[in-house]
Amino acid sequence: xxxxxTKKASTLNKTFPKNTIFVxxxxxxxxxxxxxxLFYIDISGLTSADLKKTLTQIKKRCKDISWGIIDVKxxxxxxxxxxxxxxxxxxxxxxxxxxxxxxAKRIKEALQWxxxxxxxxxxSKAASTTESAFLKSGIKLPAASAFPGWxxxxxxxxxxxxxxxxxxQGKELLDSRLGEKVLNQVNKRFLSILVNNLNEADGxxxxxxxxxxxxxxxxxxxxxxxxxxxxxxxxxxTPLHVIETIGLNLPANFKFALHYGSINYKPPGKTGTVxxxxxxxxxxxxxKKAEAGRLTITSDLPDVSIPKVMQDxxxxxxxxxxxxxxxxxxxxxxxxxx
Numbered sequence: 001x002x003x004x005x006t007k008k009a010s011t012l013n014k015t016f017p018k019n020t021i022f023v024x025x026x027x028x029x030x031x032x033x034x035x036x037x038l039f040y041i042d043i044s045g046l047t048s049a050d051l052k053k054t055l056t057q058i059k060k061r062c063k064d065i066s067w068g069i070i071d072v073k074x075x076x077x078x079x080x081x082x083x084x085x086x087x088x089x090x091x092x093x094x095x096x097x098x099x100x101x102x103x104a105k106r107i108k109e110a111l112q113w114x115x116x117x118x119x120x121x122x123x124s125k126a127a128s129t130t131e132s133a134f135l136k137s138g139i140k141l142p143a144a145s146a147f148p149g150w151x152x153x154x155x156x157x158x159x160x161x162x163x164x165x166x167x168x169q170g171k172e173l174l175d176s177r178l179g180e181k182v183l184n185q186v187n188k189r190f191l192s193i194l195v196n197n198l199n200e201a202d203g204x205x206x207x208x209x210x211x212x213x214x215x216x217x218x219x220x221x222x223x224x225x226x227x228x229x230x231x232x233x234x235x236x237x238t239p240l241h242v243i244e245t246i247g248l249n250l251p252a253n254f255k256f257a258l259h260y261g262s263i264n265y266k267p268p269g270k271t272g273t274v275x276x277x278x279x280x281x282x283x284x285x286x287x288k289k290a291e292a293g294r295l296t297i298t299s300d301l302p303d304v305s306i307p308k309v310m311q312d313x314x315x316x317x318x319x320x321x322x323x324x325x326x327x328x329x330x331x332x333x334x335x336x337x338x
Contacts, residue, residue, distance in 0.1 A: 002107060004070070006042035012070065015091075016040075016102050025054070038107055040091065042070040051076075055085055066114040072096050088114035134311060134326065139260065139302040147218045150204050158264050162217035162224050162305075163278060164203065164231075165257040165286030166194050168246075187211075189246045197234055201226035207271050207279075212286060214279070224258070224305040231256040231295040232313065236331055238293070256295040257286040260302060281321060289320045291327060299324040 002020045004012060009022035025042070041058070043051050058067060068089030069082050076082065079090045089110040091102075142160065147153075168190045191213060195205060198215055201223045207214035217223045234241065234254050242252045261278025281298075290296040297306070297314065300323055306314070314326040 001037055002102070003036040003039035004042065005039060006070070007045055008042070011072070012042065014101070015096065017104075020102075036065055038066045038068065038088075038110060040068045040070050040089070042072070043075065044070070044072045055082075059086060066111055068110060070096070134314070135297075135299065135301055135303050135306060137299055137301065137303060139300065141219050141221060141302045141304065144220060147220065150202075153265055153267075155266055155270070156264055158262055160219050160260060160262045161265075161278075162219065162227065162301075163259045163261065163263075163282040164198070164215040164217060164227055165212060165255075165259075165282050165290070166215065167212035167255045167286065169253050169255050169292035186246055186248060193234065193241055193245055197230040198227055201230060203227060204268065206268050212283075214282065219260075219302075221302070221304040224301070225307060225310075227258070228295065228306060228310060231258075232328060235293060235295065235328070253292040255286065255290050255292045257282060257290040258295065258297045258301065258305075259285060260298075260300050260305070281323075285320060285325070289317075289325065291317075293330060294327040296325055296327040 002016060004016060004020055004022050005025050006012060006022060007025050009024075012022070021036075023039075025046075041054060043054075046054065066088045067086070068091065069076070069079070069087050070091045071079070072093065074093040079092065082090060089106075146159070168186070187210070191205065191208075194213060194215065195203070198217075202218050202220075203215040203223075204217075205213060206216045215227075217227055231254075235256075238253055241254075242248045246252075259278060259282040261276070261281065263274060263276040263278055266274050281300075285296060285298065296317065298320075313328045315329055317325050317327045319325065
């Protein structure tokens with residue numbers, strides 16, 4: 001249903017469909033427009049102050065209803081500003097002085113415009129909210145002295161760690177393209193790359209499923225920083241690693257995911273008895289959410305995990321298992337890789 005808010009309905013009768021409802025200005029209550037899909041405001045005879053007051057009222061009381069402007073005399077010097085305020089149509093002098101009328105096509109286009117702008121605005125607000133909340137988890141790291149070092153770490157002790165998921169992903173499943181012997185060599189070389197590059201982060205190769213690896217990192221900001229830098233460097237230089245170090249002649253990419261949580265520590269090789277939500281979460285994140293060629297992180301990371309200079313590398317990638325997630329921007333190589 002189309003409504004027209006005007007002081008002179010008689011001058012607009014022929015422009016709008018027969019079932020249009022005309023409402024006198026000033027608008028007394030928003031209830032007068034409760035059945036409206038789209039309404040137009042005739043600003044003829046309104047002073048600048050009256051127009052401002054009317055638009056304020058409309059935006060406050062009728063924000064969920066689409067609206068347009070009727071400007072018979074062209075008194076609005078900046079029609080674009082009306083669209084910034086939320087208008088979805090503008091009928092100026094050139095339209096109203098001719099024989100044109102408002103038909104179903106025009107109304108549909110105006111409503112589509114409003115829906116498109118509303119969707120973009122909602123997406124922008126959501127992205128802005130997500131970005132503004134980047135790693136504001138409120139989670140604090142334990143004192144540096146809490147971690148005794150891997151050699152002194154007691155079996156069964158409950159403690160938070162960074163958990164880094166790592167895998168090698170081919171354009172097609174590698175185990176369907178490579179023989180068992182070759183695949184074992186590929187996995188060993190991949191692990192060697194990880195160990196070497198995560199040395200500065202004090203990364204411990206903790207679990208090995210045969211297809212992916214889980215490293216533990218001490219609960220220290222510098223360890224997380226070093227691991228993130230290492231992952232980004234490995235992603236950037238993936239073709240070199242895959243061809244020269246791993247010895248693959250197939251397109252492949254590295255996939256990383258970083259999470260933080262408490263576990264009951266067991267040394268490598270004896271992790272079969274570990275039961276942990278954090279371990280389940282990182283494997284789910286790495287296997288089901290994370291993308292090849294990126295490092296994915298969760299909102300459960302302590303606030304100091306990523307320095308501000310590195311935060312521009314990350315973009316929001318939605319929610320997963322109740323947590324906000326981000327991943328690194330996609331790197332593009334000079335020639336197609338995968």
